[in-house]
Amino acid sequence: MQNSRYDSLDNALIAELRKDGRAAVSTLADTLKVSRGTIQNRLDRLIASGAIVGFTVRVHQHLDTGAVRAIMMIEVVGKSTAQVINKLRGIAELTRLHTTNGAWDLVAEIQAADLPTFDAVLRQVREIDGILNSETSILLSTI
Known part of the structure; x- marks a missing residue:
């Protein structure tokens, strides 16, 4: 699914599923203030289009030693921060997103299953309209 086909409800739905991939359709509908049928239709469309490629368990970092x-x-152009944030929320591997001060506008925490997935996430982020520049550091160990 191309990013241009996402709307705010798609992004919100994906963000909620990132918090709890096991959330019931009725819970998602209540949270997003739409009908259960709307949520089910959106889920079906996102899955069929390949935007959602599966539902997974997030494991504590001490147990998930193979993750990258x-x-x-992230530096954002002009006043496009809200638009950029909405697009970033749709990327499952971005586990947290923070606003910040200084030279960078946003800080994203990334967790990918492997290096090819990590590389794909970097490309996906860099293709978002409104992102001027980014710098990424891989976390090697937690001390």
């Missing part, structure tokens, strides 16, 4: 974790600093 990183921090990405």
Whole structure:
């Protein structure tokens, strides 16, 4: 699914599923203030289009030693921060997103299953309209 086909409800739905991939359709509908049928139709469409490729368990970092974790600093063009945030929320591997001060506008925490997935996430982020620059550091160990 191309990013241009996402709307705010798609992004919100994906963001909620990132918090709890096991959330019931009725819970998602209540949270997003739409009908259960709307949520089910959106889920079906997102799955069929390939935007959602599966539902997964997030494991505590001490148990998930094969994951690639990183921090990405992001510079946003002009006043496009809200638009960029909405697009970033649709990327499952971005586990947290923070606003910040200084040279960078946003900080994203990334967790990818492997290096090819990590590489794909970097490309996907860099293709978002409104992102001027980014810098990513892979987290090697937690001390």
